[in-house]
Amino acid sequence: MILPIFAYGHPVLKKVCKEISKEEDTWTSLIDNMWETMYNAQGVGLAAPQIGKSIRLFLIDTIQIEEDEEDFKGIKEVFINAQIIKETGELWAYEEGCLSIPHIRGNVERQDAITIEYLNADFKKETKSFSGINARVIQHEYDHIEGKLFIEQLKPLKKRRIKRKLESIKKGEINVNYRMKFV
DSSP states (O other), X not given: OOOOEEOTTOGGGGSOOBOOOTTOTTHHHHHHHHHHHHHHTTOSEEEGGGGTOOBSEEEEEOGGGGGGSXXXXXXXXXXXXXXXXXXXXXXXXXXXXXXXXXXXXXXXXXXXXXXXXXXXXXXXXXXXXXEHHHHHXXXXXXXXXXXXXXXXXXXXXXXXHHHHHHHXXXXXXXXXXXXXXXX
């Protein structure tokens, strides 16, 4: 089922999310719905707060961008109760966007490599390291479960330039080709 994506300005996007437990039997259908929602909106990642759930769950699929990047191997993974253990490497800027903040993009500096501990879709504990685009997408989605948005990391001048656009998004004065929920 395709779910609405919560737009910038909704309070759920600014909350630090709670851990989830395996006991709840709804995770498989929720994860399936999140994949369907993400693909419908042509995204490469989606976090639970973006669909109104304040839980530590996000998923990414960077396999779909492999052909755009040379020497790049994408991943498709579910991250439950994730904790970034370590961020290393050089800071590098890359233009990011967000399904909750449509039509706004900006350069965000992030470290090149991360090590993350999480539960996979089968609730099995994993500790893995990622670098490059994979690390960046994970960091972006991880920020969502920490109540942070990529626009908070933009340079002050860029923040001033997008202020009016952000207000329009908050008011629902935006056209996108996927379902959104506004404040």
